[in-house]
Amino acid sequence: MFLLFALITIIGALAMSQQKNVIVAGLCMVLTFLGVAGLFLMLSNPVAAALQVIVYSGAIMVLVLFTIMLLNSHEEEPAIQSRPIQRWVGALLIAVFGAFAFRIVMGSKALVDINTLADANTAVRPMEAMNLAKVGEEIFRHYLLGFEIVGLLLLAAMVGAVALTKKEL
Template identity: 60%
Template sequence: MFITFALITLLGALGMLLQKNVVVAGLCMVAAFFGVAGLFVLLANPVAAALQIIVYTGAIMVLVLFVIMMLSSHQEEEAAVSHPVQRWLSVALLAVLAFGAVNLVLASPGVKALAVKGAEMPQAMTLQTVGTNLFADHLLGFEVAGLVLLAAMIGAVALTKRNL
């Protein structure tokens, strides 16, 4: 199961990186988000999986696809100036960084110990646990998050409206 969802996630992300058509790239992104939601289910966290699907695929990606279609920028524009050296350098740098980071994770004794210690499946996360934790210990953060969302909403309207 894990390898299936991991493959869906990574192939979706790879499709987004390589796809020429922006709308198809967006749909690849949706596949990647669904794969991540599957990974969350395997992590005994159905609440996070549901939120992932509702917020990312339901809200954010729909918004992005709307904007793509509104601006009718389905194809990537021709490069004004091509930067072949910079592009290859960034690919090489990313490959080195990714290789180093994966090696670091696989070699880390702390990660290995934690993987052994937490091997048995915990109780699945319930909405009740999340709610108790959120409202008992993090009420201020919750209110601030609401304020940030309100500010973002007003900001988005102010930025897109032609004559306020």
């Protein structure tokens, strides 16, 4: 199951970056999001999975695709000139980023725990399923400050967007 969802995610992501067509790329991105939602489910976090589907693939990608359709760019314009340097720099950045991500994941506490548990040959503790109540508790008890700051930031962004689009206030 994990392999299935991981494959969906990775294939979606790769297809998105390779796709010439903007809309199809967007749909591949939706596929990636759905794969990630599946991974969340595997991590026994159905709330995150549901929110991932609702927010990312349900709302944000729809808006992105909507905008693309509105701009009506059906055909991909060919690149005016190939840019080899950018390409190499991009590849290098990806490699560096990937290496760091790999190190961080491999060194994370959860993974170490799993490894040690597996080594100790003890029964793996079944992870407790996340539910909405717990999410709410976490947000409003432990991460209240962060939550408020994010809320404020989004509000500011919204006001800014309105101010930019309205000609006369």
